[in-house]
Amino acid sequence: MKNWVKAVLVIGVVLILLIIWVINGYNGLVAKSEEVQTALSQIDNQLQRRNDLIPNLVQTVKKYAAHESEVFAQIAEARAKLAGATTVESMAQADAEVASALSRLLAIAENYPELKANENFIQLQDELAGTENRIAVARRDYNEKAREYNTAIRRFPTNIIASIFGFERAEYFEASEDARQAPDVGELFGD
Amino acid sequence: MKCMKDLRIVIFIFAIALLFAACSAVQDSYPAHTEAFYVNDYADVLDADAEEHILRVARELEDITTAQVVVVTMAGIGDVPLEEYTLGLFRDWGIGQKGEDNGVLIFVDVKGRQSRIEVGYGLEGVLTDGKTGRIQDKYMIPHFRQGRYSQGIVAGFDAIVNEIYLEYGYPDKLVGDGKPLEEPTWPYEQPEEDDSSLARFIVWLVLAIVFISFDLAVFRGAIISTLLRSRGRGGYGGWFGSGPKSGSFGGGSFGSGRFGGGGSAGGGGSSRRW
Numbered sequence: 001m002k003n004w005v006k007a008v009l010v011i012g013v014v015l016i017l018l019i020i021w022v023i024n025g026y027n028g029l030v031a032k033s034e035e036v037q038t039a040l041s042q043i044d045n046q047l048q049r050r051n052d053l054i055p056n057l058v059q060t061v062k063k064y065a066a067h068e069s070e071v072f073a074q075i076a077e078a079r080a081k082l083a084g085a086t087t088v089e090s091m092a093q094a095d096a097e098v099a100s101a102l103s104r105l106l107a108i109a110e111n112y113p114e115l116k117a118n119e120n121f122i123q124l125q126d127e128l129a130g131t132e133n134r135i136a137v138a139r140r141d142y143n144e145k146a147r148e149y150n151t152a153i154r155r156f157p158t159n160i161i162a163s164i165f166g167f168e169r170a171e172y173f174e175a176s177e178d179a180r181q182a183p184d185v186g187e188l189f190g191d
Numbered sequence: 192m193k194c195m196k197d198l199r200i201v202i203f204i205f206a207i208a209l210l211f212a213a214c215s216a217v218q219d220s221y222p223a224h225t226e227a228f229y230v231n232d233y234a235d236v237l238d239a240d241a242e243e244h245i246l247r248v249a250r251e252l253e254d255i256t257t258a259q260v261v262v263v264t265m266a267g268i269g270d271v272p273l274e275e276y277t278l279g280l281f282r283d284w285g286i287g288q289k290g291e292d293n294g295v296l297i298f299v300d301v302k303g304r305q306s307r308i309e310v311g312y313g314l315e316g317v318l319t320d321g322k323t324g325r326i327q328d329k330y331m332i333p334h335f336r337q338g339r340y341s342q343g344i345v346a347g348f349d350a351i352v353n354e355i356y357l358e359y360g361y362p363d364k365l366v367g368d369g370k371p372l373e374e375p376t377w378p379y380e381q382p383e384e385d386d387s388s389l390a391r392f393i394v395w396l397v398l399a400i401v402f403i404s405f406d407l408a409v410f411r412g413a414i415i416s417t418l419l420r421s422r423g424r425g426g427y428g429g430w431f432g433s434g435p436k437s438g439s440f441g442g443g444s445f446g447s448g449r450f451g452g453g454g455s456a457g458g459g460g461s462s463r464r465w
Contacts, residue, residue: 042457122328123321126461130320133274137458 025161032149036170039142040088043173046138047082047095050131054079054102057124061105064115068108074101088171096175099132139173146170203403203415204396221283224261228449234264234301236340245348248366250449252352256359258293258314259286259452260351262344267302273462277309287311287454294454295351299335299344306331308351310459317358318351324461326350332465 058072078101082094106125109115116122149170153162161167225231229249230242237245249260261284268276277298287294292312299306308323330350334343349367356364406414 046457122324126320126324130459130461133458133460135458136274137278 039145043138046134092175231263234266241341260295264299285451285453289453292454307462308460311456315459327463
């Protein structure tokens with residue numbers, strides 16, 4: 001009599017502890033995955049910010065270098081691709097293309113001293129460099145969060161909870177190497 | 192028994208207080224900021240007047256607006272890209288208030304001939320990248336080219352402080368006569384002892400006491416000892432041994448020690464080379 005009451009009590013306590021552990025683990029994973037989403041939307045914000053800068057920049061450059069139509073077309077194309085990107089991977093790819101088209105535009109601007117001295121252009125260049133830098137930061141922050149989250153869902157014993165509730169791996173924000181021709185916008189400020 | 196408890200409380204309070212003073216020294220990759228916080232002249236290019244001016248103005252700015260403007264000079268940062276380094280430093284020190292992110296870092300790498308104004312999230316609206324670039328072009332770089340670092344940094348610093356005052360609605364507080372490029376002649380006031388950081392310290396102290404007594408009463412100190420142990424430094428000894436000798440606790444210079452408010456940045460600002 002006494003013995004089986006004890007057993008039931010022990011089992012009950014163990015069960016309750018188990019449930020608490022599952023709830024804790026689950027909530028922890030939800031919080032981590034939310035952080036990943038927040039970091040991703042931060043990238044999105046900055047990409048959008050750059051997108052808004054591009055028309056102004058293109059207009060300014062066009063005033064001095066209207067015949068460089070090829071690079072304008074490249075930028076427009078890359079922009080459209082970025083707007084249509086749905087997965088993290090295609091976003092990263094399109095981001096890299098926009099960045100490299102923009103760096104080509106800025107390289108062209110080097111040939112037009114009047115453009116280079118234009119206050120408006122200098123301002124836009126600063127905004128663009130700042131935005132590229134923000135994108136880089138947001139990308140780093142996102143990948144860091146994604147790494148933490150991915151580690152958590154693979155680590156024992158949390159991985160049991162992750163597989164029960166179907167937590168999926170977060171994709172890293174990385175473009176394939178050939179697309180990422182690092183646009184060193186800062187270089188253009190040098191003397 | 193009662194006496195033991197009291198002693199433990201005192202020890203914990205000191206551990207917590209030291210933790211707040213020392214939190215920037217835990218990281219090894221960035222230098223710890225000076226006790227004055229606002230001026231960190233590691234390249235040793237600022238003259239005494241410039242340092243005093245920056246300290247006084249930055250302290251008043253924080254007291255009025257809570258925004259923090261921090262000046263750092265260094266002689267070389269190795270192979271790290273400038274933007275990465277300044278952002279890391281900014282976040283490590285936590286420049287600006289937590290939640291407001293209203294900090295600015297003016298960073299000058301004398302050896303690498305490069306400078307950057309790093310802007311916290313909260314001030315990106317007023318200090319746009321374009322504006323920080325213009326401030327450097329107009330006030331800083333021309334001086335830097337001639338090796339006049341004190342003048343350049345003070346002029347750029349004043350311009351930024353003025354932008355922040357205008358943003359927070361204190362047009363009567365502007366510094367540098369609005370003509371920072373002129374020969375700078377500042378009033379040489381002694382920095383006043385300010386009591387707001389003392390007040391902040393007392394608030395922390397009270398909070399710490401409440402927290403610790405609660406922990407001791409309900410959990411028999413379990414939370415504290417877990418916290419201390421989780422730092423992996425072998426208990427209290429590590430705290431006392433490794434923290435910077437902050438001076439705030441030893442000498443009489445109680446009100447002058449300052450530190451970051453936990454602000455963050457996302458890469459806003461602009462860079463220049465000369």
